[in-house]
Amino acid sequence: MIPVELSKLLRSRRTWMTIAMIDALPALVAVLLAVTDLGPRPGTGPAFLSAVLTDGTLYPLAALAIVLPLFLPIAVALTAGEAVAGEAQQGTLRYLLVRPVGRVRLLVAKLVASMVFVVLAVLVVAATAYVLGVLLLGDESITVTGPTTSVSGTALSTPELVARTGLAFGYAILCMLGVACVALFLSTVVRTPAAAAFGTLGLLVGSTVLLTLDAAQVLHPYLPTRYWIAFVDLFRDPILWRDIVRGTLLQLAYVVVFLGAAWASFATKDVSD
Amino acid sequence: MPEPRSTAPRRWAVVAVVAALLVAGPLAWRARPVAADDATAAVVAERVRASADASWSGLVETSGALQLPAADELSDLGRLLGERTRLRAWWQDDRRWRVDELLPAGEHGLRRDGVGLVSWDFERDRATVSRDPDVRLPRSSDVLPPALARRVLDGVGDDDLERLSDERVAGRTALGLRVRPPSPLSSIDHVDLWADRETGVALRVEVYADGQAAPSFTTAFVEHDPGRPDDAEVGPVTGQRVDVEYDEALDIADAANQYAPLRPPGSLVGLPQAEATDGAVGVFGAGTTQLVTIPLRGREAEPFREQLQAVPGAAVTAERTVAAVGPLTVAITGSDDGGLLLAGWVTPEAMGRAAAEAVAGYEYTGDR
Numbered sequence: 001m002i003p004v005e006l007s008k009l010l011r012s013r014r015t016w017m018t019i020a021m022i023d024a025l026p027a028l029v030a031v032l033l034a035v036t037d038l039g040p041r042p043g044t045g046p047a048f049l050s051a052v053l054t055d056g057t058l059y060p061l062a063a064l065a066i067v068l069p070l071f072l073p074i075a076v077a078l079t080a081g082e083a084v085a086g087e088a089q090q091g092t093l094r095y096l097l098v099r100p101v102g103r104v105r106l107l108v109a110k111l112v113a114s115m116v117f118v119v120l121a122v123l124v125v126a127a128t129a130y131v132l133g134v135l136l137l138g139d140e141s142i143t144v145t146g147p148t149t150s151v152s153g154t155a156l157s158t159p160e161l162v163a164r165t166g167l168a169f170g171y172a173i174l175c176m177l178g179v180a181c182v183a184l185f186l187s188t189v190v191r192t193p194a195a196a197a198f199g200t201l202g203l204l205v206g207s208t209v210l211l212t213l214d215a216a217q218v219l220h221p222y223l224p225t226r227y228w229i230a231f232v233d234l235f236r237d238p239i240l241w242r243d244i245v246r247g248t249l250l251q252l253a254y255v256v257v258f259l260g261a262a263w264a265s266f267a268t269k270d271v272s273d
Numbered sequence: 274m275p276e277p278r279s280t281a282p283r284r285w286a287v288v289a290v291v292a293a294l295l296v297a298g299p300l301a302w303r304a305r306p307v308a309a310d311d312a313t314a315a316v317v318a319e320r321v322r323a324s325a326d327a328s329w330s331g332l333v334e335t336s337g338a339l340q341l342p343a344a345d346e347l348s349d350l351g352r353l354l355g356e357r358t359r360l361r362a363w364w365q366d367d368r369r370w371r372v373d374e375l376l377p378a379g380e381h382g383l384r385r386d387g388v389g390l391v392s393w394d395f396e397r398d399r400a401t402v403s404r405d406p407d408v409r410l411p412r413s414s415d416v417l418p419p420a421l422a423r424r425v426l427d428g429v430g431d432d433d434l435e436r437l438s439d440e441r442v443a444g445r446t447a448l449g450l451r452v453r454p455p456s457p458l459s460s461i462d463h464v465d466l467w468a469d470r471e472t473g474v475a476l477r478v479e480v481y482a483d484g485q486a487a488p489s490f491t492t493a494f495v496e497h498d499p500g501r502p503d504d505a506e507v508g509p510v511t512g513q514r515v516d517v518e519y520d521e522a523l524d525i526a527d528a529a530n531q532y533a534p535l536r537p538p539g540s541l542v543g544l545p546q547a548e549a550t551d552g553a554v555g556v557f558g559a560g561t562t563q564l565v566t567i568p569l570r571g572r573e574a575e576p577f578r579e580q581l582q583a584v585p586g587a588a589v590t591a592e593r594t595v596a597a598v599g600p601l602t603v604a605i606t607g608s609d610d611g612g613l614l615l616a617g618w619v620t621p622e623a624m625g626r627a628a629a630e631a632v633a634g635y636e637y638t639g640d641r
Contacts, residue, residue: 042396047378050396065378151380152373153393153400153510214357222296229377236373236380238506240361242332242496253295260291264284 001105005113018079019121022071023128026063030129034136047232052137055148059133060126060165061235067125068172068228072118073204074197076176079117080183081196083110084266089192103267107184111259114180115173122169152237164239168231171244175228178254179204182224185262188269221246224254307439307446310470314434317450320473321422321466326366327474328501331443333360335416335492339599342580349381350410354490354601360413363502371507372414383413386509390523393510400510403520407549408556408565410524418466418492422475425452425464427560442467442476443494454561458542458623460600461561472499482600483620489599526567530554533568538634541566541627542619555631557617564602564617564624566631571610578605578612588621593628597621604628 009015029049033039039050046065048058084107087093096106147155156164182203186196207223210216220226227247233240312320339354352358359375367385374381382393390405414420429452437449447467454461460483467477477493522528530552537555539546544558555566569577581603582589587596595604602624606612613631615624 042379042394045378049378051398054398149395149398151395153380153382153395154508221299232378233375236361236375240332240375257288257292257295260288261285264281264288267284268281 001101001109002112005109006116009113009117015079015117015120018075019117019124022067022075022121023124025071026059026066026125026129027132029062029066030059030132030136047229048235051149052133054138056133056136056138057130057148057161059137060129061168061231062133063125063129064122064168064172064231065229068175068231069208069225072121072172072176073179074201075121076114076118076179077183077197077200077204078193080111080114080180081187081200082193083107083114083184084187085190085196086187086193104263107188107259107262107266110187111180111184114184115177118173118176118180122173126165126169150237151232151235154237156235156237164234168234171231171234171247172228174248174251178224178251178258181255181258181262185258185265188262188266222250224250226250303441305441307441310439310446310448312436312448314436314450315431317436317448317468318426318429318431318434318452320448321450321468321475322426322473324419324468324473324475325423327419327472327499328365329419329472329474329497329499330363330502330506331361331494331497333362333417333492334358334495335360335490337490338487339489339601340584341598341601342577342584342596342603349412353411353413353416358413360417362414362417363506364417364419365502365504365507369507370414371502372417374413381413382510384507384509385414386507391510399516399518401518401520403523406523406527406530408526408530408552408554410526416490416492418475418478418494421478421480421492422466422468425466425478425480425561428558428562429455429560437465437467439470440467440477443497445476445497446470447476452561454618456544456558456562458544458558458619459562460597460602460620461618462600464561469497469499474499480600485599525569525573526554526565529567529569534638535568536636536638537566538630538636541630541634542623544619544627557627558619561618564615564619564627566627566635567614567616568635569605569611569614574605574607574612574614575609577614578607578609581605588625592632593625595621595625595628606632 033053037053039053042050046062048062048065052059052062084093087096147157148161150156179200183196183200186199190196204225207225210219210223211226227243227250230243230247233243335358337354337356341351341355361373361375364370368387369385371382371384379395384391385405390403392401433453433455435451437451439446439448448470449467452464462481462483465479466475468475476497479488480490482489522531533553535553537546537550541557541564544562547556547559549556553568557564578594581587581594581596584596584598587594591608593604593606595602600618602617602619602621604615604624606628615628615631619627
């Protein structure tokens with residue numbers, strides 16, 4: 001079941017178009033930064049965007065900070081939201097279930113395909129950003145093998161930078177796994193993929209709005225977007241694990257609850273489409 | 274084939290129970306009861322005072338509602354007192370410490386290395402080395418709970434103290450204490466603090482202005498380790514590409530203190546000059562009833578005066594402008610050109626008198 005879903009994903013032109021669109025924004029930003037040499041004023045703009053004018057090897061992180069709050073979750077919500085509702089809308093769901101395939105296995109296969117999409121998108125963004133960062137940004141006197149400067153002002157060796165960058169991208173993928181599970185659950189409930197995607201985005205927008213309100217502080221630790229940007233803490237010295245750990249546990253809780261809800265919903269659902 | 278519909282309620286019940294446990298579990302863990310301690314208020318205060326040499330590390334969150342006038346020279350102070358901030362600190366002793374203000378996209382670090390002060394700004398990729406004078410503007414290290422609690426208890430007698438119920442702060446048992454300012458001049462109604470039962474280090478401090486039910490400023494540990502931090506953790510900024518600058522003056526107060534050819538009076542509104550006073554900037558009173566006077570040149574005073582006049586409720590006269598921002602009262606003398614900036618925890622009425630006395634009492638000492 002999983003190979004079938006992966007094959008469908010990788011052969012779909014829409015998959016690669018979406019990834020290209022996600023990748024386009026950080027690529028455009030890199031070109032603009034290189035041409036104008038104008039970074040955001042301190043305290044404004046995505047993380048690491050001012051630092052990349054000095055050190056282009058940090059651009060994958062800046063690119064992650066650009067796509068993580070909006071572009072990536074939209075793409076994940078659209079992809080995972082289509083998992084079940086898309087098949088139902090096309091009238092192919094009942095044919096899928098005619099095969100001797102358990103519904104849980106189908107759900108898992110759909111989720112795996114969504115996550116492979118996220119991993120692909122993140123890898124393409126990281127690779128593009130690294131190449132553009134090294135070629136277009138940074139001080140020419142700085143080599144890609146030289147130590148970089150952590151957020152705390154200490155030296156980070158290249159192996160440390162690579163390891164922490166890997167952790168940051170892994171953390172971002174985990175955050176998107178939570179989004180995918182919400183969209184997958186909604187996909188088992190509604191009849192159209194758009195409704196599932198908009199429902200997921202509604203939750204994320206609501207979470208982002210509530211995070212700005214002091215009155216909603218009691219809810220903050222439970223909001224799905226609360227710890228998304230915590231990957232910046234991996235580049236402090238020493239690493240500040242508090243929000244990374246909390247963000248990981250929170251995303252795992254979202255995975256457990258919404259995957260469980262998708263299972264409860266889909267396993268007993270009457271399928272006529 | 275779908276499973277029988279009769280199994281659906283059971284499946285949803287399992288999901289609901291798991292979700293409830295995931296939500297309630299952390300709440301229940303945090304709400305576990307605290308063992309009562311029979312220490313008196315005076316004993317708790319003494320433990321806090323005695324913790325001055327304690328070492329520790331931790332993560333602090335502050336929340337302030339003190340909206341200072343938006344003058345460039347005070348921008349960091351305005352953020353510190355008027356916004357929500359996260360501070361990560363390592364404290365060996367008063368001479369060796371590190372406090373990082375964590376920003377969503379960077380970090381402002383302060384490191385005291387035994388001799389001088391190094392401030393680090395990630396987004397500007399710049400480190401600044403300066404001396405660390407006693408007379409200066411408040412900074413991140415001053416709003417850490419241990420530092421603020423010790424300042425609050427300065428000059429406070431046992432009669433001004435009251436025991437509060439104990440609480441759990443940053444996972445540690447903390448003894449509660451209410452401090453009421455001993456002087457009627459203070460604009461602070463009371464300060465509540467909670468100190469670690471084992472070490473006496475203050476873990477949470479809440480400052481209440483006169484007539485306010487909610488705290489105007491709160492600072493509290495969310496993580497606290499009573500152990501001594503390693504030398505490496507309080508070590509210097511070592512990034513190879515860091516631009517290092519050397520500043521002769523730490524901030525606007527230090528610059529005025531060093532270079533303004535003036536001397537402050539010996540007391541203001543009955544508050545004696547503090548020992549820290551060693552130049553043109555005057556420090557008067559102590560603890561919860563303290564004010565400072567800073568001589569400003571025209572180019573610094575005029576924009577600040579404009580901002581202060583725009584504060585709701587500001588009292589503007591030809592002699593001075595006085596405004597209260599929560600329990601913090603700020604005044605600037607004159608109506609144009611240079612003037613004396615006064616700020617402190619005193620009532621607006623006392624601040625008005627202090628401003629008049631300061632104008633009359635400052636002495637010109639010749640060019641510096």
